[in-house]
Amino acid sequence: MAVVETEKREHVFIITLNRPEARNAINGDVAEGIEAAIDAFEADDDLWVGIIASSGKVFCAGADLKAISSGDAGRLSTKRGGFAGIVKRERTKPLIAAVNGAAVAGGCEIVLASDMVVAAEEAVFGVPEVKRSLVPAAGGLFRLPRAVGPAVGMELMLTGDPITAQRAHDLGLVNYVVAQADLMDKALELAGRITANAPLAVQRAMQITKRAMVDSDEELWKASTDAMRYLGGTEDFKEGPRAFIEKRAPVWKAK
Structure with missing residues (x-):
């Protein structure tokens, strides 16, 4: 066992x-x-x-x-x-x-x-x-x-x-x-x-939220900007708005 x-x-x-x-x-x-x-x-x-x-x-x-x-x-x-x-x-x-x-x-x-x-x-x-x-x-x-x-x-x-x-x-x-x-x-x-949410966005949000009580605002602003920049280059970033426009549930790929 x-x-x-x-x-x-x-x-x-x-x-x-x-x-x-x-x-x-x-x-x-x-x-x-x-x-x-x-x-x-x-x-x-x-x-x-x-x-x-x-x-x-x-x-x-x-x-x-x-x-x-x-x-x-x-x-x-x-x-x-x-x-x-x-x-x-x-x-x-x-x-x-x-x-x-x-x-x-x-x-x-x-x-x-x-x-x-x-x-x-x-x-x-x-x-x-x-x-x-x-x-x-x-x-x-x-x-x-x-x-x-x-x-x-x-x-x-x-x-x-x-x-x-x-x-x-x-x-x-x-x-x-x-x-x-x-x-x-x-x-x-x-x-x-x-x-139900975009997995890569969830991961980036989690990582920064965990730092909220220990890092400075300056560090957190940079991390937030970096997260958005990273997500902007992913397939799921395009899928979210597309699914909204097409009135359907998004199909996330974690890519």
Whole structure:
């Protein structure tokens, strides 16, 4: 049984963590599996949006402590992706986290590395590392306060206490909170709303939006101009107005 499973649904690529017996904790095999899945996602021009999900009742409990105690800690990160093969990975395509249960420690950092979040009502989010004399060093220290604001980010960081899915939604970390049974349907619905749009435009918009909180306006103006210049040379740039004039749905080629 693969610890990371993948599935293609038209233009959507689903990555599923599949270690429910270990609360989907990250060991070397999972980290390598996630990295390989992202490699496949990025390499396939017909895949435009990804979803990362988990089997069982827990999204991800973070690092596998058994792997660490056995001396296998080095495999929990990959050269390209960092922890879990994802937190430092440069991606060009949007990734939705479908969070079915607890996303804590490194599991929360996987969520923070994603671009959008759909959460089940039972989901909780937290970075409890300080309770064990650690810090969330896989992106949580800076991504969490960016996502929920500096004051709440500081509280979550220093107390190590989790928050509910609804609280995470109210703070802006989560896009949608739904019943457990509706989780994947909602994630796929959100993915479908994105794949209805021109994929290259979506990718450029995502890349610049992710920089909005850290780059200067001058850098962002240049990036915006460069994005329009790039899109102006693509086939899809011509297809959009043509489809509007012909009163039909556009047929995107990602070219």
